[in-house]
Amino acid sequence: MSSADDVKLKQSREDFVAQWGALGTHWGINRTMAQIHALLMTEPEAIGTDEVMERLQISRGNAHTNLKELVSWGLIRTIVKKGERREFFEAEKDVWKIFTIVARERRRREIDPALGVLHQCLDDSRGIDTPEGRAFHEQMSKLAEFVGFASNVADRVSGMKYGIALQLAARLLS
Amino acid sequence: MSSADDVKLKQSREDFVAQWGALGTHWGINRTMAQIHALLMTEPEAIGTDEVMERLQISRGNAHTNLKELVSWGLIRTIVKKGERREFFEAEKDVWKIFTIVARERRRREIDPALGVLHQCLDDSRGIDTPEGRAFHEQMSKLAEFVGFASNVADRVSGMKYGIALQLAARLLS
DNA sequence: TCATAATTTCAGTATTTACTGAAACTTCGG
DNA sequence: CCGAAGTTTCAGTAAATACTGAAATTATGA
The missing domain is CATH 1.10.287 (Helix Hairpins)
Structure with missing residues (x-):
């Protein structure tokens, strides 16, 4: 039974995403972009636009704009899964x-x-x-x-x- | 007769101040702070708050806040001239x-x-x-x-x- | 080719950040 | 101690930036 660990991990990750987002501000990067980057850096699997929207509680337009911006920087890349129509994204972790x-x-x-x-x-x-x-x-x-x-x-x-x-x-x- | 040169210099300096200010934005520094810094970096003499206000066409409060901020960074320093009551400022030029x-x-x-x-x-x-x-x-x-x-x-x-x-x-x- | 899932765009709105101007305060010479 | 010169503060406002949500567009596979 690892649910205590699961909760701790979830909290720590949410904390990281929120705080990294706040830091982005001081780096000339908008909060959402930094948050998405943080989310993807700590996510083992590639995830789609809808999951990003849900996890960060942001609109589709906002998620879209910032995902594209991160792709253009080269900090994340798009993944196509076979049998899936939509795009997934994963972060460069190195x-x-x-x-x-x-x-x-x-x-x-x-x-x-x-x-x-x-x-x-x-x-x-x-x-x-x-x-x-x-x-x-x-x-x-x-x-x-x-x-x-x-x-x-x-x-x-x-x-x-x-x-x-x-x-x-x-x-x-x- | 050097007035043509004087005009050219004035224009070039104004240009530098304006553009350096715009750049400040990308550096996480507000426009006014960057402009004051540019102004003082290209000014041979120390100048006072009122001249900064006039040259940049900004309010007293704005000039004051950003001069103090620049002093706190150490990018400019205050100068007291004998017989003068007000403070003057000069930039670190190195x-x-x-x-x-x-x-x-x-x-x-x-x-x-x-x-x-x-x-x-x-x-x-x-x-x-x-x-x-x-x-x-x-x-x-x-x-x-x-x-x-x-x-x-x-x-x-x-x-x-x-x-x-x-x-x-x-x-x-x- | 059509129906639908997915993506993209953008006008309107909200939030954040910077600036103004005037009042309050401080300092100093007389 | 008084009055003027200089400095600081800050409530209100303006400007810049980011976000929403819905409509328009594009891609997919049946």
Whole structure:
């Protein structure tokens, strides 16, 4: 008789889903998307839209939008079961893969646009021949250089095999 | 006669402030805070609340709140000028310092709470003796280990002197 | 090809987050 | 201690973002 364990598991999982969802907010990810991701990460089986709706108590439109968004990120994938007409979804569970996906997506959404702004300002302020103009250009230049550099580093790291990244990290912490 | 240059500089700076503000949104930072930061980063002189209000066309309350928030992050500091009663503000302009400040703040707001959730779920699911329970515990364990590890690495890197970090990064990119 | 199950879209609404403006409070020189 | 300059707070409002629910569309297999 394992029903006590079943209850504990259910509660713990619900807790994880709810809290992970709340955290998503601080990550620029909407609550529902983070909750669905949490739900699927802790679900051994692929599940369908209706079960997601029921488990999270959300509308079909909401479930649909966020499932698609997670698929486009690559954090979950669709599964077709033979003899079943509807789609099922399962999460990528490998932590290193999750990390690299999120890192790339954030670079694309947060760093690349910043670089764009900086390069444009660099161009616009090139050759302004006043003390203030040179100071502005210099500041833009430093920012652009640093952000570009950081972007490349992030790319390299998230393109590594897990083992290599681990080695590198281990040297840093030693 | 440098008024053409002055106009170009003014436009470029306004552009930078506006666009940097828009970017702030994607970084979990509100637009005004990012705009004030951009304004001060490109301003050679320390400026006061009223000038911030005027340059960004925002209310006193808004300017005040976000200036204080930037001070609490350490991205700007207050300056007292002799013979002046009011406070002036100037930005930290060193890119490495800006990076370490932002990195630490984001760790505090994004990673630490996630670790908290994971550790709690680890505890809650310890010893649940069903296949599903063990799988859940295992997944929490992997996530917690990875996030904790990443947090330590980020700490180390953002605690480095710029020169050392550069060397490290150079090795990565070579 | 039709009936129906499943998916997608979107106008309207709810929720969350940010901002205003004015009043309350604090500080300081006279 | 008083009055003016400066700072802080916050109730009300505006703007941005996320969600619902139902209708439109598409895919399936009999």
